[in-house]
Amino acid sequence: MSTTLERLxxxxxxxxxxxxxxxAATTTLEYLGLDSLNxxxxxxxxxxEFNIRIPDRELRExxxxxxxxxxxxxxxxxxEQDSKQDAGSSSHH
Amino acid sequence: MKRRVAVTGLGIISPxxxxxxxxxxxxMAGMSGVRRITAAYAGxxxxxxxxxxxxxPLDYFMKKQVSGLDRVNQFAFAAASQAWNDSELSLDAKExxxxxxxxxSAMGGGNTIEYLYDQLxxxxxxxxxxxTVPMIMNSASASHISMEYGLSGACLTLSTACASSANxxxxxxxxxxxxxxxxxxxxxxxxxxxxxxxxxxxxxxxxAVEDPEDPSKSCKPFSKNRSGLVLGEGAAxxxxxxxxRASGRGAPIYAELFGYxxxxxxxxxxxxxxEGQARAMAEALKEAGLLPEEIDYINAHGTATPWxxxxxxxxxxxxxxxxxxxxxxxxTKSMHGHTLGAAGAMxxxxxxxxxxxxxVPPTINLDHPDPECDLDYVPNIGRKGVTVSTVMSNAFAFGxxxxxxxxxxxxxxxxxxxxxxxxxxxVDANR
Numbered sequence: 001m002s003t004t005l006e007r008l009x010x011x012x013x014x015x016x017x018x019x020x021x022x023x024a025a026t027t028t029l030e031y032l033g034l035d036s037l038n039x040x041x042x043x044x045x046x047x048x049e050f051n052i053r054i055p056d057r058e059l060r061e062x063x064x065x066x067x068x069x070x071x072x073x074x075x076x077x078x079x080e081q082d083s084k085q086d087a088g089s090s091s092h093h
Numbered sequence: 094m095k096r097r098v099a100v101t102g103l104g105i106i107s108p109x110x111x112x113x114x115x116x117x118x119x120x121m122a123g124m125s126g127v128r129r130i131t132a133a134y135a136g137x138x139x140x141x142x143x144x145x146x147x148x149x150p151l152d153y154f155m156k157k158q159v160s161g162l163d164r165v166n167q168f169a170f171a172a173a174s175q176a177w178n179d180s181e182l183s184l185d186a187k188e189x190x191x192x193x194x195x196x197x198s199a200m201g202g203g204n205t206i207e208y209l210y211d212q213l214x215x216x217x218x219x220x221x222x223x224x225t226v227p228m229i230m231n232s233a234s235a236s237h238i239s240m241e242y243g244l245s246g247a248c249l250t251l252s253t254a255c256a257s258s259a260n261x262x263x264x265x266x267x268x269x270x271x272x273x274x275x276x277x278x279x280x281x282x283x284x285x286x287x288x289x290x291x292x293x294x295x296x297x298x299x300x301a302v303e304d305p306e307d308p309s310k311s312c313k314p315f316s317k318n319r320s321g322l323v324l325g326e327g328a329a330x331x332x333x334x335x336x337x338r339a340s341g342r343g344a345p346i347y348a349e350l351f352g353y354x355x356x357x358x359x360x361x362x363x364x365x366x367x368e369g370q371a372r373a374m375a376e377a378l379k380e381a382g383l384l385p386e387e388i389d390y391i392n393a394h395g396t397a398t399p400w401x402x403x404x405x406x407x408x409x410x411x412x413x414x415x416x417x418x419x420x421x422x423x424x425t426k427s428m429h430g431h432t433l434g435a436a437g438a439m440x441x442x443x444x445x446x447x448x449x450x451x452x453v454p455p456t457i458n459l460d461h462p463d464p465e466c467d468l469d470y471v472p473n474i475g476r477k478g479v480t481v482s483t484v485m486s487n488a489f490a491f492g493x494x495x496x497x498x499x500x501x502x503x504x505x506x507x508x509x510x511x512x513x514x515x516x517x518x519x520v521d522a523n524r
Contacts, residue, residue: 037161041160
């Protein structure tokens with residue numbers, strides 16, 4: 001199965017036509033020339049790909065400079081959601 | 094003191110070509126851009142013909158840009174870049190503050206609006222494309238152009254239905270003439286060939302019936318068997334520049350913008366008024382300091398609806414009097430369709446090309462003259478080798494907004510003296 005980084009790279013390539021080698025984990029979003037509107041667009045793709053919805057408040061708290069920051073923030077968000085869901089489903093049983 | 098205004102750049106995205114030379118050639122050759130549409134919903138429509146633009150956004154933009162641009166923005170942007178490059182302008186930071194953008198569009202980001210509603214109401218999407226707001230904003234095209242070229246004077250969007258871009262150019266002309274700015278990028282764009290767009294026009298019962306033998310001949314302005322308008326899309330942009338600045342840098346000058354008439358019928362939403370149209374033409378002539386007989390070509394609004402063509406003919410007769418029969422008039426909508434908010438600018442460019450080429454494009458599909466439309470509409474075959482130094486371009490919109498632009502070359506053309514615009518008494522009568 002693809003890693004979070006690989007899935008992100010695919011999204012960046014599909015939307016912005018970057019090459020994979022430009023999308024190293026340490027690459028900053030600023031280096032890629034992405035502005036605030038581009039970030040909103042890629043977040044839309046990320047939410048679709050990972051089947052999540054990141055609330056505005058949480059998005060603002062994510063301090064994302066590099067692609068690796070994005071990977072970490074996503075992994076954290078997804079695992080938090082999973083644990084919330086587990087807690088939620090166990091309480092029903 | 095009022096300053097003179099030159100047109101120094103042209104750009105076009107149209108059903109008759111996406112380059113000025115192609116556009117010019119095709120119109121002179123009477124080549125229609127009207128076709129049967131191929132969209133999936135075509136079978137549902139009662140009228141299946143339109144003048145579509147053949148356009149691949151990736152020929153003009155990076156993929157990264159495209160997703161944030163409605164089709165109307167793409168057209169506007171592409172036409173503006175042609176006009177800007179054509180003008181060969183290069184402005185420093187201070188000069189950019191004295192340069193502005195006026196764009197006309199009747200419907201704005203119609204494709205994005207339709208996609209939005211489709212997603213929400215048909216597919217029950219819980220969210221929509223992230224850049225939906227900046228794509229449906231009517232002013233997005235003007236803002237994109239302002240950003241691209243750093244033009245930081247006035248940046249406005251005018252929406253007066255089918256007169257939008259004629260008004261944009263006319264108002265931009267006044268900005269330069271009255272000294273607010275030195276350069277304006279002005280024109281219009283429209284991309285409303287959507288299912289909802291077709292249905293809306295169909296409902297108004299103004300669309301042409303498809304020609305049974307040849308769909309490309311469905312738009313028949315001034316013909317007795319005209320049955321309505323054919324929808325089109327596209328964009329047309331011009332660069333306007335203060336005359337001394339333009340001639341000082343040796344810019345290519347297509348023409349001088351002489352006058353602009355802007356009136357409202359204050360009458361009916363869709364039925365045009367002879368008086369309102371005539372006043373717009375008369376005002377433009379007055380501002381230009383020209384007599385009717387000094388106009389060498391009229392690009393008519395000529396939508397091919399029964400009412401428009403009859404009333405426009407009568408309005409021209411009212412203003413031009415005895416010389417109405419002498420001036421060649423054409424409706425190039427017969428070829429590029431009715432491009433709504435882009436129409437005024439597109440047809441203004443057609444008029445400027447008549448000066449450049451000393452040639453007048455035809456009104457095609459005019460095989461059955463209407464006794465009530467009895468002027469010289471240049472039927473079916475364009476005329477080359479004619480003297481064209483002063484042109485009038487008409488745009489008459491739903492809502493009763495009328496905009497007329499007059500442009501020309503002030504100097505002698507073909508050895509014939511033109512009258513001085515500042516001294517109306519010194520009329521040279523050898524015309």
